[in-house]
Amino acid sequence: MSKRKKPAGATRASTSPAGHPASDSAFSDPTTSDPTPPVALPPLPPHPSTPTTQTEVDYDDHDLLGQADWVIGGDAARKARQQGLYAGYVLFLGALVYGLPIVQAVFRTSDAGSLGQQLRSPVAIALLVASVAALLGAVVFAGRFRGPVVPPMPWIDLVLPAPLDRALALRRWWRYAAVGGLFVGALSGLTVGAGLAFAHLAGVVTVIVTTLVGTALGVLASRLWLWSQVRSWPGPDRSLTLLWRVPDALRELHAESLRAHSANTSTMAGSALTGNLRTARLALTRPVRHGRSARLRAGRPFGVLVRRDVLGLQRTPGAFLSGLGLTLLGGAVITWAFTQPAAPSIAATIGLLPLYLGFGAWSEGLRLQADNVGTPSLLGTTEVTEAVAHVTVPTVLTVAVLGGWLAVAAAVGSLPASALLSLWLVLVLVVAGNVLAAFRGSPTFVLRPQMVAIWYAVPALTVVVLGSVIAVLTKAGSYTWLSAVSWLVYAVLAWSVSKVRRLTYLHRS
Amino acid sequence: MGAVAVLPGEVRAEGVGKTMDETTLLLPTDVSADPGECIVLRGPNGSGKTTLLRIIGGLLAPSTGTATIGGREADERDRAVRAAVAALLGAPTTYRDLTLIDHLVLIDSTWGGDPNTSDDRSQALLDRLGIAHLDDRFPHELSSGQEQLFRLALTFSRPASVVLLDEPEQRLDTAKRQVVATLIDERTASGATVVMACHDPELTAALATRVVEVVPAR
Numbered sequence: 131m132s133k134r135k136k137p138a139g140a141t142r143a144s145t146s147p148a149g150h151p152a153s154d155s156a157f158s159d160p161t162t163s164d165p166t167p168p169v170a171l172p173p174l175p176p177h178p179s180t181p182t183t184q185t186e187v188d189y190d191d192h193d194l195l196g197q198a199d200w201v202i203g204g205d206a207a208r209k210a211r212q213q214g215l216y217a218g219y220v221l222f223l224g225a226l227v228y229g230l231p232i233v234q235a236v237f238r239t240s241d242a243g244s245l246g247q248q249l250r251s252p253v254a255i256a257l258l259v260a261s262v263a264a265l266l267g268a269v270v271f272a273g274r275f276r277g278p279v280v281p282p283m284p285w286i287d288l289v290l291p292a293p294l295d296r297a298l299a300l301r302r303w304w305r306y307a308a309v310g311g312l313f314v315g316a317l318s319g320l321t322v323g324a325g326l327a328f329a330h331l332a333g334v335v336t337v338i339v340t341t342l343v344g345t346a347l348g349v350l351a352s353r354l355w356l357w358s359q360v361r362s363w364p365g366p367d368r369s370l371t372l373l374w375r376v377p378d379a380l381r382e383l384h385a386e387s388l389r390a391h392s393a394n395t396s397t398m399a400g401s402a403l404t405g406n407l408r409t410a411r412l413a414l415t416r417p418v419r420h421g422r423s424a425r426l427r428a429g430r431p432f433g434v435l436v437r438r439d440v441l442g443l444q445r446t447p448g449a450f451l452s453g454l455g456l457t458l459l460g461g462a463v464i465t466w467a468f469t470q471p472a473a474p475s476i477a478a479t480i481g482l483l484p485l486y487l488g489f490g491a492w493s494e495g496l497r498l499q500a501d502n503v504g505t506p507s508l509l510g511t512t513e514v515t516e517a518v519a520h521v522t523v524p525t526v527l528t529v530a531v532l533g534g535w536l537a538v539a540a541a542v543g544s545l546p547a548s549a550l551l552s553l554w555l556v557l558v559l560v561v562a563g564n565v566l567a568a569f570r571g572s573p574t575f576v577l578r579p580q581m582v583a584i585w586y587a588v589p590a591l592t593v594v595v596l597g598s599v600i601a602v603l604t605k606a607g608s609y610t611w612l613s614a615v616s617w618l619v620y621a622v623l624a625w626s627v628s629k630v631r632r633l634t635y636l637h638r639s
Numbered sequence: 640m641g642a643v644a645v646l647p648g649e650v651r652a653e654g655v656g657k658t659m660d661e662t663t664l665l666l667p668t669d670v671s672a673d674p675g676e677c678i679v680l681r682g683p684n685g686s687g688k689t690t691l692l693r694i695i696g697g698l699l700a701p702s703t704g705t706a707t708i709g710g711r712e713a714d715e716r717d718r719a720v721r722a723a724v725a726a727l728l729g730a731p732t733t734y735r736d737l738t739l740i741d742h743l744v745l746i747d748s749t750w751g752g753d754p755n756t757s758d759d760r761s762q763a764l765l766d767r768l769g770i771a772h773l774d775d776r777f778p779h780e781l782s783s784g785q786e787q788l789f790r791l792a793l794t795f796s797r798p799a800s801v802v803l804l805d806e807p808e809q810r811l812d813t814a815k816r817q818v819v820a821t822l823i824d825e826r827t828a829s830g831a832t833v834v835m836a837c838h839d840p841e842l843t844a845a846l847a848t849r850v851v852e853v854v855p856a857r
Contacts, residue, residue, distance in 0.1 A: 418736045422775040426741035428757030434748035442736035498734050506696055506726035506803070507715065508793055510750035635716045 191298045195289075218313055225317045232476075233325025244472035246331050257462060262347065264455055269351045270358040271452075275394045275414045277359020278307030278352060279383060286388050297377035300388075304380060308352050315348015316341055356380075363387035402582065408501055421445040431511045435519035439495040443523065446494070453491030453524070457531045460485025464556060465535035467601055468549040478601030482556070482594045485528070489560050492524035496568040503571075503633050513634040514627060517569075521561050528557060552604040552612070555619045556597050562619070563593035565626035569633045592622060646709025646723040648674040648800035648832035650695055654704030657690050663856035665690040667703055670834065670851055674800065677823060677833040677846045682853030688836035689728060691853060692803045695834060696726045708801055725799030727790055727807060733778040739765060739789055740774040743796045750797050764792050768818060784810045795822055802826055804835035808842055820845050 248254055279300050281290075290299055323340030326332040353373045361368050363384045372379040394414060401410035421444050427437055443450040463481030467473045499516050502508075509516060532553055539545055567589035573582055596619060603612040652670040656663070665687030672678040680688045693699040694706050697715035706713040708720050715721055733742060743761035748754065765771040768788045773781065781789060787810045794802070807823070808816050820842055827833050827846075837843050843850065 412735075415735070417779050418777050422738055422777070425758070426737065426744045428744050428748045428752065428754035430754075431749040431751070434745055438734070438737065438741070438745055441741065442734065445736045494736065495734075498732065502732045504698070505731050506698065506724065506728055507721045508731060508746055508797060510722070510746075510797065512718070 191294050225321050229321040233321050269355050273355045273358025274362045277391050278355045279303045280391050280395050297380040300380045311348040311352030316345040319344020418445050432519050436522045439523040449491050453488045456484040456488030461531045461535045465539050468552050469539040475602045475605050479598040482597040486560050486593045489524045489564050493564050495520035500568045517630045548604050552600050555600050558619050559593050562623040562626040563589045569629040571633045643722050644719040646719050649709050652706040655694050655701040655706050656703040658702045666856050672832045674830045674832050676848040677827045679843045679847040679850045680836040680853050681850050686853040686855035688853050689805050696724050696803050724801045725794050725797050726803040727794040728805045738775050746796045802833045808839045
């Protein structure tokens with residue numbers, strides 16, 4: 131509301147040089163001749179009960195925000211904002227030191243011609259489009275819980291209630307996200323383009339094109355993120371046109387929504403730092419409301435547990451679809467990596483992560499079993515039987531997806547037996563990794579962010595590292611080493627089973 | 640779940656106490672209960688009633704003394720103990736994607752209940768507790784009182800020779816407390832042993848075979 135429209139003839143509240151309305155002079159003692167300038171006070175809005183000739187008051191929003199900034203943080207607030215520049219600098223260095231070599235490794239192969247042809251094939255383009263769509267979808271999904279505009283709680287409670295233009299009051303947080311999206315998009319595009327160029331798969335023009343496309347996608351992603359945050363709270367204007375009407379989108383953000391997103395941020399940060407992932411999961415998942423008329427059919431213990439998971443996926447279609455999308459993507463890349471000689475070995479590394487995450491999206495039953503650890507026994511099955519029942523549905527679904535991709539690979543080319551063996555090992559790894567993840571318990575060491583991050587990543591890292599080794603050995607035809615690694619894979623499976631037992635009974639001691 | 644010994648509901652806790660670091664949670668206490676009895680643990684907040692129940696249920700190892708169920712050490716890792724003890728100690732974690740009736744059918748099935756009559760049994764239990772009309776709700780859609788009734792339904796839906804309850808009356812109105820009293824009475828009448836912490840004098844008077852006073856550490 132920086133410039134409200136006034137009716138004709140309305141008296142404007144004159145403003146002193148210091149930016150205070152002239153009416154502020156009422157606060158100074160007229161009997162004193164103290165030359166000290168009056169203490170800065172915010173302009174008073176006209177109280178309904180106060181007789182006044184004014185119908186509206188103009189506020190200098192920038193001045194008010196400047197005062198709020200000074201009161202809350204002083205110079206420290208400005209310095210804190212400058213830390214964003216440092217983060218960008220670190221990100222740039224990271225892309226240069228790690229991003230570029232990784233992308234080069236991705237496209238490095240002994241058969242650049244075949245790889246180039248495959249990358250230009252309709253299937254590869256469709257996968258690329260699907261991946262970008264999935265990334266944008268993930269951004270929209272994240273925006274429901276944690277949007278780009280998340281001011282600190284005191285700002286929401288103390289500054290936002292003032293009659294300021296909300297677009298202005300929230301603009302800085304949006305700018306952080308917008309600049310971050312633009313920067314990350316451009317840097318990603320530049321890294322991918324440069325990697326392709328260094329691997330002799332594309333020319334210099336491609337570097338420019340990928341940088342521009344990356345920048346555009348970064349801008350689109352940040353705006354979709356904001357749009358999703360706006361849509362997380364009911365209101366009159368939730369249309370897609372908010373994508374290019376950013377100030378209006380910011381004005382649509384409700385204080386309660388901002389508070390919820392800020393609280394979610396604290397929950398996520400706290401859970402990440404303490405390793406208490408259950409709290410974050412339960413706080414951020416949408417309550418289930420679908421398919422309440424469907425009934426769980428009674429039967430034998432194992433069967434009823436499996437049917438429980440099927441029913442759970444029916445009632446959470448979002449989890450089912452996200453699992454399907456990730457598994458389709460990961461399965462496609464991994465099948466390509468194992469069946470196509472032109473595929474670089476590192477392709478398997480890239481495909482393993484979405485495959486692992488897709489399996490995880492279907493494994494809610496397993497996680498809920500782990501959540502129940504330490505509570506009196508309600509189910510009449512042993513912990514291992516229950517865990518095996520809970521991995522049945524995700525395993526069957528993953529096998530179906532991998533089987534589908536193998537059929538495609540067989541239809542378009544060869545299907546070596548070594549690829550089948552390696553995919554079997556990858557499947558065992560993914561199952562074991564998800565069991566490890568569900569039953570990882572709580573960190574038992576001194577909590578430091580780096581250690582918590584490593585503790586959290588151990589199951590995924592185990593899957594990715596061992597899976598990558600399998601891919602390298604399969605491509606090299608080192609079957610002796612591959613058999614040795616297969617024992618390692620089964621050892622990981624045994625480790626996961628022991629984790630189930632250990633965590634189940636750990637609480638007693 | 641394979642061959643598991645069926646333990647009689649003889650509960651013995653002799654001089655069980657619990658100390659963690661420097662803090663005493665429970666002074667050495669004796670509890671003895673035989674099948675068909677209902678033992679009420681009484682004491683002020685913080686006296687260690689829940690700790691005592693957790694020790695009897697085998698969820699917590701005592702620092703001093705011994706606790707046994709049917710002559711075996713009370714240890715939740717023992718399948719026979721697990722099969723014998725049903726307990727409502729705090730809030731059980733529920734499946735967020737299962738309705739109330741689904742939960743009861745799941746529990747009934749995993750304990751070998753007849754699949755043909757599982758639905759009827761589950762519905763009847765919900766009906767007894769006055770929440771049959773909520774059978775297609777998810778646990779997060781219940782009020783706190785309804786949630787307590789659902790937790791009791793979860794506990795009573797599985798077979799057990801020993802039932803441990805931590806303040807089963809909490810958040811319930813007078814009529815519902817009567818319903819719970821009847822359910823507990825039926826359990827003891829059928830030969831089960833009930834040990835419960837309770838602050839309701841009427842419920843205690845109606846159900847208790849004996850009252851064990853749990854003395855606070857300080």
